Amino acid sequence: MSFTKKNEPTEVRPNGQNETEGIHLIIIGAGLAGLAAALSTKLANPNHKVTILETVRELQEVGAGLQLTPNGTRLLSAWGLSSILAPLAAVPSSLSVHRYDGTKLLAHEPLLQEKMSALYGHPFWDVHRVDLQREMVRKCLSLGVKLELGCRVVDVDFASATVTLQDFKTKISGDVVLLADGLWSTIRPQFLGRPSPAILTGDLAYRITLRADELTGPDAPELKEWIKNPTVHFWLGPKAHCVGYSVCAGDVYNLVFLCPDDLPLSVTKEAGNLAEMRQKFKNWDPLLNKFLRQVKGVHKWKLMWLDALPQWANESGTFFMAGDCCHPMLPYLAQGANSSLEDGAVLGHLLGKVRGRREQLPKVAEMYQRLRMERGRAIQLETFRQRDDSHWEDGPEQEKRDELMVSMLGKELKGKFPSRWTCPEIQPFLYGYDAYAVAEEAYLEDPF
Ligand SMILES: Cc1cc2nc3c(=O)[nH]c(=O)nc-3n(C[C@H](O)[C@H](O)[C@H](O)COP(=O)(O)OP(=O)(O)OC[C@H]3O[C@@H](n4cnc5c(N)ncnc54)[C@H](O)[C@@H]3O)c2cc1C
Structure with missing residues (x-):
């Protein structure tokens, strides 16, 4: 029998660990998936040690807009980030879908926030990725997460939870390694034991951000007005669509044009x-x-994805994957980041239950994969169905879609709807997901 500081008896485990001794989680990648897992783990169990290893030497101010749907904003609230991010977010009042040439309104949700609040209890926000990442990093640091920049992981010993850094000499050992190194993961093929290249989706994105105070010329007043009053808009066209929304509290406009990929294979x-x-x-x-006349610079991104992976963890629970490295998707439902946050929340909550007993980790691996893999795959596939419905060329399918959409203007939507953003069947599946409730329920059904 040993004693804690408060002289309470503590059970000593055969391997020398005790109930209050935490595990050490090593996270590869300080993107949204890695940060979410770090936050969630530390909040669930402050005894756990969390180290994030990130390639870049400085967290760059890169990225563009992100739509955070209630399944994501619910988590920001649980992490105490809502009030910090609220002044940086744009809160769109409505969501509209147009024919690409602007000649026809196809769908309109005038009470977006009211509906989100009534149905899901959390808002729909548009933020700049940089703002979100910065605040998540701050929160992680305040909780005692160790963030090591300039550390590129080149190798992982999955069984012993040991990573090797870019000098091929430095090794860091923990109890669990979480891979959150994004779409272009170099560790994923090591884990799978085979090449695992990202797959072309056939589409690319032109990503544009425009500051309202930098707009010039005769159109500037109209465009500024548009940006200052946040709303979400989609334009659906032949083999292409566009999404536009304000971020940064209505100071910046984010526009993404999505169309067939014409970049060379290697780019x-x-x-x-x-x-x-x-x-x-x-x-x-x-x-x-x-x-478009205001744009001074644009980035062209090839959109890639991945076939379903057989596993997102090893059986011993010493290795896990989260975010784009295991379920990259088309951004057509804005769920890549939201589902990466969900991964982090679920994994952190389950790891939080591990009380100095590494023999509990296999159960975490089984539960995490059961809770996350099917949903990840379902969302990935749904993004392709949204592409079909968004990209019909003018003709019978497009006319059928437009007729259905227009027939529902001003009415309560029922059944399937081509814009899944407001579809009464898909929207609750996406936005109604409560990662913490799901994880807790699974744990209570089968505690470890
Ligand atoms: C055009 C477009 C629009 C999008 N819009 C939305 C949206 O509105 N809403 C939404 O939810 N999602 C959106 N997404 C998707 C979203 O951006 C991603 O799904 C999400 O950022 C993935 O996060 P991640 O942490 O898994 O990966 P990443 O953000 O790629 O982070 C991976 C991190 O790992 C680091 N890393 C890589 N390799 C190593 C290594 N070997 N060692 C150490 N560190 C390493 C990288 O430097 C990086 O910091 C969009 C994507 C695109 C392309």
């Missing part, structure tokens, strides 16, 4: 050609063309 991202982009979308909504 995954490059600075886009403005003239080419304007030419491609010249017949689209005149409002979009006013925005």
Whole structure:
């Protein structure tokens, strides 16, 4: 029998660990999945030690807008980040879908926030990725998470939870390694024991951000007004669509044009050609063309995904995967980051239950995979169905879609709806997911 500081008896485990001794979680990657897991683990069990190893030397101010749906904002609230991020978020009042040329309104939800609040109890926010990442990092540091920048992991010993850094000499050992190194993961093939290249989706994204105070010319007042009053808009066109929304409390506009991939195979991202982009979308909504005339720089991103992986963890529970490294998807439902936050919340909650007993880890692996893999796959596949419904070329399918959508304007939606953002069947599946409730319920059914 040993004693804690308070002289309470503590059971000593055969391996020398005790109930209050935490485990050491090593996270590879300080993206949203890695940060979510770090936060969630520390909040669930402050005795656990969490180290994040991140390749970059400085967390760069990169990225663009992110739509955070209630399944994500619910987690920000649980992590105490809602009030910190609220002044940095844009809170769209409505969500509209248009024909690409702006000649027809296809769908309109005028009470977006009211509906989100009534149905899910949490808001729909549009934020800049940089703001979200910065605040998650701050919170992690305040909880005692160790963030090591300039540390690229080149090798993982999955059974012993040991990682090797880029000098091929430094090794760091823990109890659990979480891989959260994104789409281009170099560790994923090591774990699978075979090559695991990301797959082309056939689409690419032009990502644009525009500061309201930098707009110039005769269109500027109209565009500024549009940005200052946040709303979400989609324009659906032949083999392409566009999404536009404000971020940074209505100071910045985020526009993404999604269309067939014409980048060379070897190029995954490059600075886009403005003239080419304007030419491609010249017949689209005149409002979009006013925005496009303001653009001074654009990024062109190849959109990739991955076939279903057989596992997201090893059986002994010493290795896990989360986020884009295991379920990258098309961004057409804005669920990549939201589901990465969900992964982190579920894993952190389950790891929090581990009380100095490494023999509990296999159970965590089984539960995490049971709770997360099927949902991850379902969301991935749904993003492709949304592409089909968003990209019909003018013709019978497009006419059928538009007729259905227009027929429901001003009415309460029932059954399947081509825009899954408001579809009464898909929206609750996406936005109604409560990662903590799901994890706790699974644990209570089968505690370890
Ligand atoms: C056009 C577009 C729009 C999008 N819009 C939305 C949206 O509105 N809503 C939404 O929810 N999602 C959206 N997404 C998806 C979202 O951005 C991603 O799903 C999410 O950021 C994935 O986070 P992650 O942490 O898994 O990976 P990443 O953000 O890629 O982070 C991985 C981290 O790991 C580090 N790393 C890599 N290798 C190593 C290594 N060997 N050692 C150490 N560190 C390493 C990297 O430097 C990086 O910091 C969008 C994506 C695109 C392309």
